[in-house]
Amino acid sequence: MLIPYDQLEPDTLTSLIEDFVSRDGTDNGDDTPQETRVLRVRHALSKGQAVIFFDLESQQCQLMPKHAVPKEFFD
Template sequence: MIIPIDALEADTLYSLAEAFVLREGTDYGEEEISLDIKVQQVLDRLKSGDAVLVYSELHETVDIKRKEDIQLESDE
């Protein structure tokens, strides 16, 4: 089930984005990007609709997924 981002408090949304970034692992790119910037990038994608919050009833968890990944799953 997709959760609308405006259904959450700003602090909760930020915490979900932060947890998602921390779960993604270490960045070994040419430039190190701060946690705050990475979290803001995730929030920007959520606000633009490029990413969505997905609640799993089975696992009782919330995850962030790219919108196109959700569409691919529903097409299968």
């Protein structure tokens, strides 16, 4: 299920993004400050390049590039 980012509470969205950008392996050797990475994710969400995907089976929410989400979730 796709969750519209603009329907989340601002603090919830910030926490989700901060968790995403601080996970092991997400910096790929990039020394960009966390706040810059957070802004990049917010920008990707606002441009529709990234989405928030909620997996009903695992009950977990994750950020994903739009192209990685199966097309049936957009219907």
